Amino acid sequence: MGTQFRRLSSVLGVVVVVGVLCPAVSFAGDPDCSQEGPFTPFETIDGDNPVTMQNGRVVELRASNKSKCAWGRISYGTPGEEIWTDRKEPSANWHEGFLGYTRIDSGSAKYTDAFKNDGKVMRACGSSQGVIECTGWF
Secondary structure, rough: HHHHHHHHHHHHHHHHHHHHHHHOOOOOOOOOOOOOOOOOOOOEEOOOOOOOOOOOOOEEEEEOOOEEEEEEEOOOOOOOOOEEEEEEEEEEEEEEEEEEEEEEEOOOOEOOHHHHOOOOEEEEEEEEOOOOEEEEEO
């Protein structure tokens, strides 16, 4: 019971923080995005893609040149672990965060919805066992 309570508290804490600090959070993808022709961009700025966390979870940014959209994926995870994407102008110091925020509800992997990256850079971030790791910007 104690472990379940801590997990629930952690998840509720993230949701509350997201709602308070990021009022423009988008849980649904951009309407004209598709995940057609996906690829994993390996040449990223300020980090790697994909990122393997210490516990073996893999956080990955996926993209489509056809739709000019990107999305996040977490693999080798367990239910309750989270994935989202961030987006920003290439020269900006701030970013839109928690785009497509979702959790693994069953199985071991989960994708976010896709968001436009045309002219912007994006990264994927995942949370597992209280640790957050993000890919480089692409």
